[in-house]
Amino acid sequence: xxxxxxxxxLPGRIPKKGVTMKVLSGEKGMMVLFDIDPxxxxxxxxxxxxxxxxxxxxxxxxxxxQKEKVLKAGDCYVAPSNTLHGARTGERGAHVxxxxxxxxxxxx
Amino acid sequence: xxxxxxxxxLPGRIPKKGVTMKVLSGEKGMMVLFDIDPxxxxxxxxxxxxxxxxxxxxxxxxxxxQKEKVLKAGDCYVAPSNTLHGARTGERGAHVxxxxxxxxxxxx
Numbered sequence: 001x002x003x004x005x006x007x008x009x010l011p012g013r014i015p016k017k018g019v020t021m022k023v024l025s026g027e028k029g030m031m032v033l034f035d036i037d038p039x040x041x042x043x044x045x046x047x048x049x050x051x052x053x054x055x056x057x058x059x060x061x062x063x064x065x066q067k068e069k070v071l072k073a074g075d076c077y078v079a080p081s082n083t084l085h086g087a088r089t090g091e092r093g094a095h096v097x098x099x100x101x102x103x104x105x106x107x108x
Numbered sequence: 109x110x111x112x113x114x115x116x117x118l119p120g121r122i123p124k125k126g127v128t129m130k131v132l133s134g135e136k137g138m139m140v141l142f143d144i145d146p147x148x149x150x151x152x153x154x155x156x157x158x159x160x161x162x163x164x165x166x167x168x169x170x171x172x173x174q175k176e177k178v179l180k181a182g183d184c185y186v187a188p189s190n191t192l193h194g195a196r197t198g199e200r201g202a203h204v205x206x207x208x209x210x211x212x213x214x215x216x
Contacts, residue, residue, distance in 0.1 A: 003172040005184045007162070026186045028158040029137055029209035050136040054115070054205060056164070064111040076113045078134045097162060099207040101137030 007033050016042070023107050030103035036060065038093040044086035049100045051079040058094035062087045115141050124150070131215050138211035144168065146201040152194035157208040159187040166202035170195045 010022040010033075018037035023030060036042075036058075044063065054076040061070050062077060064085045071077065079085040100107070118130040118141075126145035131138060144150075144166075152171065162184040169178050170185060172193045179185065187193040208215070 001186070001188060003175055003185055003187070004170075004177045004179065005186075007182050007184060024160065024184055024186065026158045026160050026209070027188065029160055029207050031160050031162065031184065031207060050134045052132065052134050052137055052139050052207075054139065062112075067111055069112045071112065074115050076115060076132055076139065077111055078109070078113075078132065079111065080109060080135065097205065099137055099139060099160075099209075101134070101207075101209040 016040075021107070025103045025108055028102060030100040030107060032098045032100065032104075032107060034094075034096045034098060036087075036089050036094045036096065038089050038091055040093075041088040042086055044084045046082050046084045047104065048081050049102060049104050050081050051085070051098055051100055053077060053096055053098035056095040056097055058089070058092040060087050060089055060094040060096060124148075129215070133211045133216055136210060138208045138215060140206045140208065140212075140215060142202075142204045142206060144195075144197050144202045144204065146197050146199055148201075149196040150194055152192045154190050154192045155212065156189050157210060157212050158189050159193070159206055159208055161185060161204055161206035164203040164205055166197070166200040168195050168197055168202040168204060 018040035020035040126148035128143040130141045
């Protein structure tokens with residue numbers, strides 16, 4: 001297995017309009033770098049994978065369960081397994097680094 | 109469980125001189141933000157937890173197994189379970205965001 005990577009060299013995928021994602025998967029966890037344009041909505045969804053992440057740049061409005069919060073660079077979060085969560089961006093868009101445990105098969 | 113956090117408000121710990129770490133743990137994974145001073149060596153070690161991460165700022169020389177590489181912001185890596193890995197910083201120090209899966213009990 002390869003050990004070292006550069007985000008800029010990893011292939012990007014567009015899971016929906018306005019969102020580009022890059023995936024680095026291990027056996028037990030998966031990192032996903034999301035680049036989200038302004039004014040994009042990611043509808044509420046849930047999955048058995050635990051999701052935690054950090055906002056690297058920009059601003060995102062994240063809802064986890066019944067709680068919603070505006071997150072900026074340096075803010076972080078945990079969406080437990082099977083918990084509804086969704087997000088939307090405002091004027092700025094966002095770069096977000098997420099970590100899924102276990103890896104999401106649908107992202108491999 | 110709380111969902112939203114700010115790295116700057118999380119308590120810092122000093123696992124060794126020149127290293128400050130902040131921990132956000134879930135049930136399945138754990139994020140750890142490391143702030144490493146210049147000229148610090150983290151000796152080679154291994155653990156059953158898979159470790160993946162991204163350099164956010166600065167520069168770190170990371171060795172995973174027999175491969176060593178200088179990593180800068182935007183570079184990322186995977187250290188598989190039970191694989192020896194170590195690191196050192198040069199002139200600049202580094203901010204590194206790591207993910208452990210499962211969470212490290214010794215960091216909780």
